[in-house]
Structures are given as structure tokens and as C-alpha cells.
Amino acid sequence: MKKRIKIIFCFIITLLIVTQTGCQSERELNQLVIVMGIGLDSDQQNPDNIKVIAQIVLPGSMKQSENGGSSGSSGKAYENVESSSSDTFDAVREYTHMLTGKLYIAHNQIFIISRAVAEKGMEQYMDFFIRAVETRPTAIIAISDTTAEAVLSVQSKLNEFPAINIQKLVEDSVSHSQTAEVNLINYINAMQSETVSFFAPMVFIEQNAEGTVASVKGLAVFSRDKMVGEFNEDETRGLLWVKGLVKSGVLKVTVSGGIASLEISGAQGSVSPSVEDGKVSMKITVSAKTRLGEQTGKEDLSTPEMTKMLEGLAEEKIENEITQAYTKAVSLGADVFGFGEQIHKYYMNDWRKMKDKWAETFPQIQLDMKINVDVTADGTITKPILSEKGTNNE
Amino acid sequence: MVRYIKKIRTFYKIKKGSESGKAPEIFDDGECLHSSISENIVIIKDRIGESPDVNIKEFKLGGDGVSGALIMIDGLSDKELADLIVLKPLMYDAGFKFEAGGSGGIDIDVINRNFLSSNQSSKLSCFGKVIDDILSGNAVLLLDGAAQALSIGLRKWDKRNIDAPKTETVIRGPAEGFTETLIVNTSMLRRRIKSPDFRMESLKIGKQTKTDVCLIYMRNIVLPGLLDEVRKRLMAISTDSILDSGYIEAYIEDAPFSIFSTVGNSERPDTVAARLLEGRIAIVVDGSPFVLTVPMVFIESFQSAEDYYIRPYFATLLRFTRILCYFITLLAPALYVALTTYHQEFLPTKLLFTMTAGLSGVPFPALVEALLMVVIFDILKEAGIRLPKPIGSAVSIVGALVIGQSAVTAGLIGPFMVIIVSITAIANFVVPAQSDSITIMRYIFLILAAALGGFGIAMGILFILIYLVSLKSFGVQYLSPIMPFYREGMKDCFVRMPVWDMIKRPFRITGKNIKRRSGLEQRGKKT
Numbered sequence: 017m018k019k020r021i022k023i024i025f026c027f028i029i030t031l032l033i034v035t036q037t038g039c040q041s042e043r044e045l046n047q048l049v050i051v052m053g054i055g056l057d058s059d060q061q062n063p064d065n066i067k068v069i070a071q072i073v074l075p076g077s078m079k080q081s082e083n084g085g086s087s088g089s090s091g092k093a094y095e096n097v098e099s100s101s102s103d104t105f106d107a108v109r110e111y112t113h114m115l116t117g118k119l120y121i122a123h124n125q126i127f128i129i130s131r132a133v134a135e136k137g138m139e140q141y142m143d144f145f146i147r148a149v150e151t152r153p154t155a156i157i158a159i160s161d162t163t164a165e166a167v168l169s170v171q172s173k174l175n176e177f178p179a180i181n182i183q184k185l186v187e188d189s190v191s192h193s194q195t196a197e198v199n200l201i202n203y204i205n206a207m208q209s210e211t212v213s214f215f216a217p218m219v220f221i222e223q224n225a226e227g228t229v230a231s232v233k234g235l236a237v238f239s240r241d242k243m244v245g246e247f248n249e250d251e252t253r254g255l256l257w258v259k260g261l262v263k264s265g266v267l268k269v270t271v272s273g274g275i276a277s278l279e280i281s282g283a284q285g286s287v288s289p290s291v292e293d294g295k296v297s298m299k300i301t302v303s304a305k306t307r308l309g310e311q312t313g314k315e316d317l318s319t320p321e322m323t324k325m326l327e328g329l330a331e332e333k334i335e336n337e338i339t340q341a342y343t344k345a346v347s348l349g350a351d352v353f354g355f356g357e358q359i360h361k362y363y364m365n366d367w368r369k370m371k372d373k374w375a376e377t378f379p380q381i382q383l384d385m386k387i388n389v390d391v392t393a394d395g396t397i398t399k400p401i402l403s404e405k406g407t408n409n410e
Numbered sequence: 411m412v413r414y415i416k417k418i419r420t421f422y423k424i425k426k427g428s429e430s431g432k433a434p435e436i437f438d439d440g441e442c443l444h445s446s447i448s449e450n451i452v453i454i455k456d457r458i459g460e461s462p463d464v465n466i467k468e469f470k471l472g473g474d475g476v477s478g479a480l481i482m483i484d485g486l487s488d489k490e491l492a493d494l495i496v497l498k499p500l501m502y503d504a505g506f507k508f509e510a511g512g513s514g515g516i517d518i519d520v521i522n523r524n525f526l527s528s529n530q531s532s533k534l535s536c537f538g539k540v541i542d543d544i545l546s547g548n549a550v551l552l553l554d555g556a557a558q559a560l561s562i563g564l565r566k567w568d569k570r571n572i573d574a575p576k577t578e579t580v581i582r583g584p585a586e587g588f589t590e591t592l593i594v595n596t597s598m599l600r601r602r603i604k605s606p607d608f609r610m611e612s613l614k615i616g617k618q619t620k621t622d623v624c625l626i627y628m629r630n631i632v633l634p635g636l637l638d639e640v641r642k643r644l645m646a647i648s649t650d651s652i653l654d655s656g657y658i659e660a661y662i663e664d665a666p667f668s669i670f671s672t673v674g675n676s677e678r679p680d681t682v683a684a685r686l687l688e689g690r691i692a693i694v695v696d697g698s699p700f701v702l703t704v705p706m707v708f709i710e711s712f713q714s715a716e717d718y719y720i721r722p723y724f725a726t727l728l729r730f731t732r733i734l735c736y737f738i739t740l741l742a743p744a745l746y747v748a749l750t751t752y753h754q755e756f757l758p759t760k761l762l763f764t765m766t767a768g769l770s771g772v773p774f775p776a777l778v779e780a781l782l783m784v785v786i787f788d789i790l791k792e793a794g795i796r797l798p799k800p801i802g803s804a805v806s807i808v809g810a811l812v813i814g815q816s817a818v819t820a821g822l823i824g825p826f827m828v829i830i831v832s833i834t835a836i837a838n839f840v841v842p843a844q845s846d847s848i849t850i851m852r853y854i855f856l857i858l859a860a861a862l863g864g865f866g867i868a869m870g871i872l873f874i875l876i877y878l879v880s881l882k883s884f885g886v887q888y889l890s891p892i893m894p895f896y897r898e899g900m901k902d903c904f905v906r907m908p909v910w911d912m913i914k915r916p917f918r919i920t921g922k923n924i925k926r927r928s929g930l931e932q933r934g935k936k937t
Contacts, residue, residue: 034861042863044776045750046769075766122755123762150755326487 041049046075048120051113052094053179055164056141058132065139066133067100069165070119071179084233092315093176095170104144105309122150125183127157127200128164134236134243139207143243146204153201156186159236159243160253161220170221172232183349185232186217192263193256194279195233206240211356211374213345214238215255218246237350245348247341254341257302257334258353260285267306267389269329274313278306278330278391289358291358297382298355302334316399323391330389338385346379355381441537447477447554450487454481457541464544464566465489471500471553478553489567496551496562499525518556526551530563542620569594575677575699577842580716587677592622592696598679599626599694603686607631613644621652622696631689631915631923640691640704655695655702662693662704664883669847672883674706681715687926688915705884705917709892709903710845712736717906725906733904735840740848742834743780744855744867746827750776752863754889769824777860779823783831784852786813791835 055069071094077088099110111119127145145151160167172181189195195217206214215235222229235247235255247255256262262285267278283304290297308326311317317326345352356374360367370377444450458464463484470477480496500835503525504528522531534540535551535558544550572594575587588595596631611625623644627637652658659673660666674690675683677699682692685703693702712732717725749756750765757765759877772779772842790809794802814832817827834852838845851874858866881888891899898914901907914924 034866036800041755042751042860044769045754045762046772048754048766052759073763073766075770120754123759125759152755267823309680343451 035359043120044406047117048113049192049375050075051119052120052177053095053126053128053168054121054124054145054184054234055128055130055160055168056104056133056138056313057098057130057137057164060244062100065100065102066096066104066107067098067165069096069098069102069179069298070111070167071096071168072115073177092171094178096165098165120150121145121148122152122154124155126168126179126180127155128155128160128179129216130160130163130165131236131243132163134159134216134238137240137242139241142203151200153204154199156183156197156199156204157216158182158186158198158219158232161218166221167219167230170228172230182219182230185219185230189217189232191265192249192261193262194252194260196236196252196256196261209354210371211351211360212354213352214241215247215351215352221356233282234381235272235352237348237352239348239350243343244350247344247352248339251341251344252339254334254339255282255345255352257285257338258287258300258341259406262304266309267304267330267333269326269333271311271313271315271317271326271329273315274311274312276308276317276326276329278389279309281305281307285317287353287355287358289355289362291363293407294366294370295382296355296370296377296380297384298353298358299384300338301385301386302338303388303390304330304334305390305392308391308395311400313357314400314402318394318398326391327389333388334387334389335385338383342381342383349375349378351378398404432571441535442535443552443557443559445557447479447552447553450559450852451479451481452543453537454540457537458544460665462676467497469497469501472475472502478551480549481544482549483544483547483566486567487549487564491566492549492562492564494625495527496549515606516663518553518560520553520559521553522560526560526562528562532561534559534561542708546620561584572598574685578676578678578681578715580714580719583716584678584680585777585868588679588682588699588701590697590699592624592694595694595699595713596624596626599683599692600688602679602683603628608686608918611641615644615649615658616652617648617650619651619653622698623652623658624694625684626685626692626694628689628839631687632691634687636705637691639884640693646691646927652695653697655698655700658693659702665881668881669850669889670708670878670881671843671847672706672881672888674703674710674843675700676703676842678715684715684718689917689923705886706888706916707883707886708878708888711841713902720911721801722906722908726904729904729906732840735837736844736848739834739841741855741867742830742837743784743852744859745868746830746861747776747780748859748867751860755806765824765826768826771825773821773823774823775860775893777856779827780830780856780860781853783817783823784834784856787831787835788849791838891916 029303050073051070052073053071057067057069057070059065059067064296074312077093093121097111097114099107099114101107101110108119114213127142129141155377167182168178170178170181172178175181186195186197189197196215198214198216203214204218206212215237217232218236218253220231220233222231233249233252235252236243237245253262253265262280262281262283265280267280269276269278283302285300285302288299290299290302308317316322342353350373355378356367356371359370441453444453451468455464456468465482465484467480468477469480478500480492482492493831500521522533534543540550540559540561541559547567549562549564551560551562569591570589572586572589574585586598588598600608605628607628607630609627609629613623614620615623615626625640625644640662644658647658647661649657649661654676659671661677662673664672674685676685682701682703686692688705690705693704695702712729714728714732717728750769750833754762774782790805790813793805797805814828817823818828838848840849851870855867855870858870860866861870878889879887879893887894890896891903896916898912899916901912902916910927913927915926
């Protein structure tokens with residue numbers, strides 16, 4: 017009898033553990049307010065305030081467009097909601113007055129920050145998102161040339177959500193290497209470093225015949241959490257060469273009689289610092305594999321001599337890009353290359369001495385570039401099919 | 411709580427053990443036959459009762475000599491054969507030798523030797539044995555003046571033909587299954603293993619039913635201790651009735667409160683023969699086409715007879731498929747509930763949209779939705795088995811179309827739940843041997859997932875693993891050869907190695923005779 021009571025007691029306890037402690041963070045799928053993208057704008061009326069724009073998914077209208085087909089084009093699958101307050105958390109809380117349910121930011125793909133906010137310093141507004149458990153650390157950070165709201169309203173033909181569209185554009189930047197994919201983790205790392213400057217892709221809005229189009233190119237360069245300037249496409253690639261982030265892209269060189277475009281099929285880049293008597297020099301090694309993608313002239317570029325010449329021109333071009341990037345970085349006073357970190361890593365004692373006057377040391381660095389380009393293939397043809405006389409029928 | 415369950419188990423075992431050592435009870439009060447035939451007939455009639463199927467034929471030897479009687483049950487004994495081999499020789503040929511009121515006694519041995527052309531006859535002297543023999547289908551011959559009776563083996567009754575097994579069907583491999591008749595079943599096994607070491611032991615279990623139970627083993631392979639244990643447990647059974655091998659299973663299994671079965675069964679003679687040759691013991695029960703095999707291991711549920719008849723690569727692929735299906739059918743609804751209510755961030759973003767779109771307008775929480783569909787599936791499954799075949803198809807149409815399609819259109823459940831339950835249902839039939847425990851655990855996992863999310867599922871799996879590791883079947887760990895690890899056993903576990911590579915038997919339970927083949931010659935092909 018006593019045994020039986022004990023068994024029943026154990027059973028009840030198990031039941032209570034399951035039923036009473038559980039279901040705490042339970043949330044049904046159809047109660048979620050899924051956020052695809054978050055924009056941070058400065059408030060026009062009240063400059064001290066931050067305007068948080070959330071792109072939320074409307075699952076109902078998505079379903080319609082699946083079934084209806086033709087009727088689908090009428091309804092948008094998303095909606096941008098905005099609220100404004102003195103701090104981000106408060107602004108996000110404001111949404112509870114407007115939406116049935118809390119914002120669910122675990123699927124947030126992108127943070128778009130307006131130029132105004134970025135120039136003012138964005139860390140105070142990002143703290144909330146970095147602190148939140150739900151935030152995806154791989155969410156991309158992009159800087160809007162105008163406002164975040166404008167970028168989040170540009171409807172794309174290929175992607176249903178503007179936020180996803182920008183995210184895809186940034187991710188696809190590997191094909192031209194003229195902007196970089198930067199996510200929340202990179203941001204956090206850069207902010208924690210003493211000298212490294214943060215950079216993020218720039219989003220521009222361009223008007224064309226069919227309406228507005230968002231385009232991603234170049235980089236916004238930061239000093240600490242404040243945006244100080246921009247890199248154009250060439251400077252961006254110069255930076256990416258050094259960081260070894262170039263994966264693909266096109267190198268255009270001028271040859272006699274036209275232009276030759278070399279498609280980059282793979283590249284490596286590395287930096288090794290050396291400090292001698294307080295003089296800092298950086299050995300930058302870049303090696304790239306390319307193939308001839310296009311030529312506008314009629315010359316036969318497939319001969320060994322011409323290939324050598326092409327490689328030389330390409331190396332010159334890369335060197336030029338890197339120099340441009342370095343010059344721009346010096347003018348902005350932003351160590352985007354992470355040279356400081358390199359010295360910190362390999363020359364601890366020297367670093368302690370030069371840490372405080374790094375701003376003066378950075379422009380003095382001597383770049384020692386070793387660039388090697390290989391043209392490995394010419395495509396399916398060697399010389400152009402309409403080539404110069406006499407060389408055609410050998 | 412586990413400790414308390416264990417206590418119940420030990421208590422149960424002690425209870426079972428206390429009755430051991432007693433031989434199965436045979437209805438025998440030791441009263442001996444009298445020499446007067448009329449007295450004997452009265453007593454037998456009194457014992458058996460005046461049932462219409464009890465056939466007592468009284469006759470006189472040689473037409474007018476000593477009176478005799480042949481007693482048998484209609485439908486259990488062969489009447490025509492009785493006429494031919496008992497009545498005809500005695501009534502027409504034996505009369506001149508035994509005249510009425512002759513030399514006083516009558517020698518029943520002479521009758522047996524000289525006149526009965528039966529190859530199966532034995533002498534009985536007690537009423538208990540006489541009644542038993544009559545009831546099991548033998549014909550009993552009584553003669554006036556003899557205090558003994560002759561039992562003549564004339565058992566014959568209508569039985570089902572050997573048929574393809576209803577469960578465990580294969581494409582390649584033998585297509586015969588066990589039937590309800592014990593002697594047919596044992597003959598099917600004997601035909602496969604023509605070894606003098608193939609041994610059978612017969613028992614009668616059940617005070618009322620007196621069911622024939624046959625213990626089969628390979629004398630040279632089986633571990634003597636295991637055989638003793640099985641014998642002991644069978645002897646200890648004290649019950650009224652054994653109507654199917656399931657009764658035996660309930661009495662001899664190690665963990666009577668477990669949801670996992672620790673006694674294997676099969677309807678296929680080739681499967682049982684293979685298990686005998688692995689050193690296991692088979693228990694054949696008269697009246698049941700399912701033969702029990704002990705000990706049972708967990709991985710056995712994932713092995714099919716066909717695995718050994720097809721090429722090893724494909725057999726291995728099938729093994730993995732079955733194991734995958736086991737987890738799908740066990741966890742799919744629970745994972746769905748956990749993912750949609752707790753771990754939405756685990757879903758790919760695109761999938762989240764479609765799922766949210768599918769769920770918009772569904773009035774129930776995910777748990778209710780899942781429970782609803784799982785219960786409906788169980789109802790359909792049960793109805794499909796019990797219904798007469800012609801109606802069965804109607805049920806599946808109603809189940810598939812009305813419930814599946816309409817429930818989604820009506821907005822009662824989301825379309826994803828239908829997919830989840832469908833795959834759960836299909837995967838359920840891939841591992842039929844574990845389907846009962848899966849069904850129970852599926853509900854448990856559903857509730858755990860709804861209450862605690864992925865953590866709950868992980869806890870559930872952990873608990874079940876701990877339990878399985880501690881489970882034993884006749885001294886063999888339930889999870890062997892995985893835990894404890896046994897290399898030879900692993901050759902027939904997740905991966906089915908070529909038959910010629912399985913040199914040793916997969917269990918450590920076998921006696922000295924571990925090797926199936928010497929293993930020196932590589933495949934027999936090489937000279």
C-alpha cells in the first residue's frame with residue numbers, strides 16, 4: 017500500500033514537471049511577426065530619435081499569391097512598419113502597440129543603416145540587437161546611401177522581399193569583388209579591436225526607365241562606429257586583394273588595339289608585417305589565377321609573349337588598386353586592412369610602443385607588394401576568329 | 411521511479427520463480443483401468459460427458475467373441491482409418507482366436523502385435539492417460555478382460571494449408587509460412603536443418619487447454635545454461651489456458667512491464683531456422699503460426715529474411731533505410747511540434763514562410779493538430795486491419811481523401827501536418843516488429859515536445875536509451891552487439907556483410923561452437 021502511494025506520487029511529480037514547467041517559451045508559428053530586415057534611420061522631425069523600420073512578412077498574402085497566380089501581383093507579401101524613439105529597445109517595444117505579437121527577429125537577414133545614423137555612430141543603436149538572444153549573428157550589415165526606409169521599399173522583380181533582395185545582392189558580390197559581405201560577427205569583432213576599422217557594403221538607389229533599382233557597390237569605411245568615408249569599386253577590390261577575399265571578378269587591361277578582360281578564377285592574398293627600428297613595412301603577397309574572358313582587339317593574345325605581357329599588365333593593375341585603397345584609407349585615417357592587428361600579433365613589444373601613435377604610424381607604412389597573376393586559359397578559342405591578316409591560315 | 415518499477419519486476423520474478431520446479435500438471439488421478447469393459451466405459455463416459463462428438467463403438471471380436479470398444483472424438487481422429495486398421499481386423503480376422511469367456515484374461519500385447527496394422531500404438535493403464543489420449547485425437551481400444559487399453563495414433567483433423575506468411579513477406583526467398591499445426595511447423599524446421607543435433611522437447615502447458623508446446627534448439631550450438639533457463643521458465647508456467655504463443659511470451663519474458671518486447675517471433679520457417687543456427691531457442695506452440703525465438707535483441711527488428719538472400723550492398727542500404735524510418739516514425743510529429751512552437755529559428759527562412767502561410771487560419775496549436783492527426787492515423791490503421799477486406803478499401807479512400815484533403819481545405823489543420831503524418835504512417839510499416847512500442851512512444855514524445863521542445867525530445871531519447879541499455883533478454887543485452895560492443899555481431903547489424911564473411915555466430919550466447927565455418931578458405935572458390 018505504501019509502495020503504491022509512492023509510485024502514484026512519483027507519477028504525479030513527473031506529470032507536474034512536464035505540464036507545469038513546460039510551454040514557457042512556446043510560440044505558435046502563426047502568432048509570429050517575422051521580421052526579414054531591419055532598417056535604422058534618423059528621425060527627420062526629432063533628430064535625437066532613432067527610427068526603427070521592420071520589414072515584416074504577411075503570410076496571408078503570400079498564400080494568396082500561391083493559389084491565385086494572377087491576383088498575386090496585387091498584394092505585397094511584406095509591410096514596412098516603423099516606430100521612433102530615443103533608443104532602439106524602446107522603439108522596438110513601441111511595435112507592441114501596433115502589431116499583435118512581438119517582433120520575431122531570429123530570421124532577420126539584414127540590417128540596413130542609413131548614412132546619417134552611420135555617420136553619427138551606430139553602436140548605441142546596435143547594442144540592443146547584439147544583446148538579444150534571437151538575433152542571427154550572420155545577419156548582414158549594409159549602409160544605405162540615403163535612408164534605410166527607401167532601400168527597404170525598393171521592390172525587386174526577382175525577389176519578393178526588398179530585404180532579401182539586398183541580402184542576395186551582397187552575397188553575390190563575390191562575382192565582382194567590388195563590395196564585401198559583412199555580417200554582425202564581423203561588426204562585433206571590428207568594434208572590439210583597438211585599431212581595425214569596420215567597413216560595410218553601400219547600397220545606392222538608382223533611377224532608371226523602369227523605376228527604382230537598388231544596387232550594392234563600394235564600401236562604407238568606419239572609424240570606430242562612425243562612418244568616415246567611402247571606397248569606390250577599385251579601392252574596394254584593392255582592400256579585398258590584401259585581405260584575400262577576392263574570389264572572382266574581372267580585371268580589365270588595355271592592350272594595343274583594344275581591351276582584354278581577364279576573369280579571376282581564384283586568388284590568394286596575405287600580409288606579413290615586419291618592424292625594423294620602428295619602421296613598419298608590410299609584405300603583401302597576392303597571387304591570382306585568371307583566364308582570358310574577352311578581347312576587343314584583333315591581336316593574337318594566346319602566344320607566350322603576349323600572355324606574359326597580359327600578366328604583367330594585370331599585376332600592375334592589382335598593384336594600382338591596392339595603392340589606391342591604401343592612399344584612401346590613409347586619407348580617411350581608417351586602418352581597414354587590419355595592419356595594426358598584424359603587428360599586434362607578430363611584434364608584441366613593438367606594438368606596445370606604437371599603439372598610442374598608430375594614427376601617425378599608419379600613413380608611414382611601406383608597402384612591399386609581390387603580385388603574381390597567371391593567365392591559365394584562353395577559353396574555347398585562342399586568337400580572335402577575325403584576326404589580323406597573314407596570321408590566319410598557318 | 412525507475413527503482414520502483416524494478417522492485418515490481420523483482421517481485422514479479424520471485425512470484426514466478428516460487429512455482430518453478432513443478433512439472434506441468436497432467437490430469438491424472440492415478441485410477442487404474444478395471445478389467446470389466448462395461449465398468450470402464452461407464453467411468454470414461456462419466457469423465458468426458460455425453461458430448462455428441464464422443465464416438466464409442468462397441469463390438470465383439472470376430473463378430474461374437476470378447477467384447478471391445480473403440481473410443482475416439484469425431485473430427486479429431488481418422489474414422490475411415492479406424493475402420494480399416496482396427497475394426498476390420500478385429501471383427502473379421504481375430505474372432506476365432508478369442509472366444510467369449512475364453513481362458514479368462516486377454517493379452518493386449520498379442521492384439522497389438524498381431525492384429526493392429528497401425529504404426530503408432532501404446533499401452534495405457536490409467537484413466538487419466540486414456541482421457542488425455544482420447545481428447546488429443548487418438549483412438550483408444552478397450553477390451554473386456556484386459557486392465558489395459560491401447561491407444562492408437564489416428565490423429566487427423568482439418569487444417570489450413572501451408573500458406574505464404576501474412577507478415578514478413580519477401581520478394582526473393584521462400585514463400586511458405588508456419589501454420590496452426592505444431593507437427594507441420596516442426597516438420598518445416600526439420601526439413602531445413604537435417605542435423606542429428608536438431609533437438610525438440612515436448613511439453614504440455616495449460617491445465618484446461620493442455621496445449622502442446624515444443625522447444626527446439628541445436629544441441630551442439632545452444633548454450634546449456636540458456637536452455638536450462640528457458641526450460642525452467644516454461645515449466646514454471648501455471649495457467650489454465652495457452653491459446654497462442656503470445657500467452658507463452660507473456661509468461662516467460664524478462665520485462666513484463668516493458669513496452670519493448672524481449673521475445674522475438676516469426677512466421678517464417680527460414681527465419682526461425684537461421685535463428686536456431688545462431689544458437690537461439692525456438693518455442694513452437696500448437697495453434698499458433700507465430701514461433702517464438704529467444705533471446706531477442708533490438709537490432710533483430712531491423713533485419714529481414716530477405717537481407718540474406720540479396721546482395722550485401724543493397725541489403726545494407728535497406729538496413730539504413732529501416733533505421734531511418736524507425737526514427738522518422740518515432741520522432742517526426744514530435745519534431746514538427748518542437749520546431750514550430752519552440753525552435754522556429756532552426757527552420758530555413760523560406761520554409762518558415764511557407765509553413766506560416768500554411769498555418770494561417772488554423773485554429774489549433776501545433777500539439778492539438780499533431781495529436782488529432784496521429785490519433786486519426788491510429789484509428790484508420792486499426793480499422794483497416796479489423797474491417798472485412800472489401801470495406802477496407804473504402805476506409806482508405808475516406809481516410810486519404812476526406813480526412814487528408816478536406817481537413818486542410820477546411821482549415822482544420824495545416825498541409826504540413828498531413829505530410830508529416832503521412833510519412834510517419836508509411837515509415838511505421840517499415841519496422842513492423844517495433845511498431846507497438848513506437849506507437850506508444852510517439853505519443854510520449856509528442857507531449858514531451860509540446861511541453862519542453864527539443865530539450866524534451868532529447869531527454870526522452872536519453873531516457874529510452876538508458877532503459878534499453880539496461881534491458882536484457884534471457885541474459886543477452888537488448889542492445890547487443892552495439893552495447894556491449896561485439897565485433898562479430900556488428901557484421902550483421904547496421905551493415906550486412908557478405909554471408910561468407912560472417913565466420914562466427916553473432917551472439918556470445920553460443921556454447922563452444924562459435925564458428926559457422928572454419929574461415930581458413932576464403933570463400934570456397936579458391937583452391
